[in-house]
Amino acid sequence: MNIAASGGPALALEVASAESIAELRHQAEGCTRCDLYRNATQIVFGEGPGKAEIVLVGEQPGDREDLTGRPFVGPAGNLFDRCLEEAGLDRQRCYVTNAVKHFKFTPRGKRRLHAKPNAGEIRRCAWWLGAEIDILQPKLVVALGATALYALLGPKAKLTLQRGHILYPANHPPVLVTIHPSYLLRIRDEEDRHRQRRDFVSDLHRAAEFRPR
Numbered sequence: 001m002n003i004a005a006s007g008g009p010a011l012a013l014e015v016a017s018a019e020s021i022a023e024l025r026h027q028a029e030g031c032t033r034c035d036l037y038r039n040a041t042q043i044v045f046g047e048g049p050g051k052a053e054i055v056l057v058g059e060q061p062g063d064r065e066d067l068t069g070r071p072f073v074g075p076a077g078n079l080f081d082r083c084l085e086e087a088g089l090d091r092q093r094c095y096v097t098n099a100v101k102h103f104k105f106t107p108r109g110k111r112r113l114h115a116k117p118n119a120g121e122i123r124r125c126a127w128w129l130g131a132e133i134d135i136l137q138p139k140l141v142v143a144l145g146a147t148a149l150y151a152l153l154g155p156k157a158k159l160t161l162q163r164g165h166i167l168y169p170a171n172h173p174p175v176l177v178t179i180h181p182s183y184l185l186r187i188r189d190e191e192d193r194h195r196q197r198r199d200f201v202s203d204l205h206r207a208a209e210f211r212p213r
């Protein structure tokens with residue numbers, strides 16, 4: 001399927017073809033499109049209602065997500081849940097997914113440390129993300145952080161410049177750009193952390209209130 005026709009992410013020249021998210025998930029279970037499947041426990045596919053109007057896109061599963069097979073259930077997910085609640089955005093009514101669907105990590109003793117997916121891995125996985133968006137046809141997609149933004153809109157989109165904005169790419173649902181919740185976990189300065197959290201909740205509130213033009 002062609003990107004212009006499919007309305008998929010800018011990085012996906014082609015996307016998977018399926019009638020439903022359940023069918024797509026089934027296809028993705030055997031994914032070997034990049035090497036990340038080799039060390040991950042399982043694929044962590046998106047989840048949420050088939051009629052979801054808002055799609056929330058993170059970066060990639062973390063350790064907890066890899067073990068449970070569900071997106072955003074670890075520390076970043078817990079914080080994300082609290083911010084969603086404060087913003088009045090019901091997670092149960094959203095489709096929650098990731099740009100990359102296998103956990104990428106570096107082993108350090110008994111721990112598995114998050115490693116950033118590279119451009120090739122993100123591009124390969126846009127095959128799935130594009131199909132998820134194609135099937136759901138949401139009214140809004142929320143890019144949580146730079147990897148999601150890159151997967152959705154390609155290298156020209158910049159988180160620092162576009163954060164808090166809603167972009168209207170051709171042949172694609174509108175994209176609200178915001179930070180990744182794990183960024184909040186890394187900010188040491190308390191004042192800065194509070195400010196960033198408040199802005200994040202405000203971005204999510206905008207998503208909750210969003211009405212298509």
Ligand code: URA
Nearest residue numbers: 058059060061071072
């Ligand atoms: N971070 C993500 O981007 N996705 C998850 O599912 C968990 C943490």
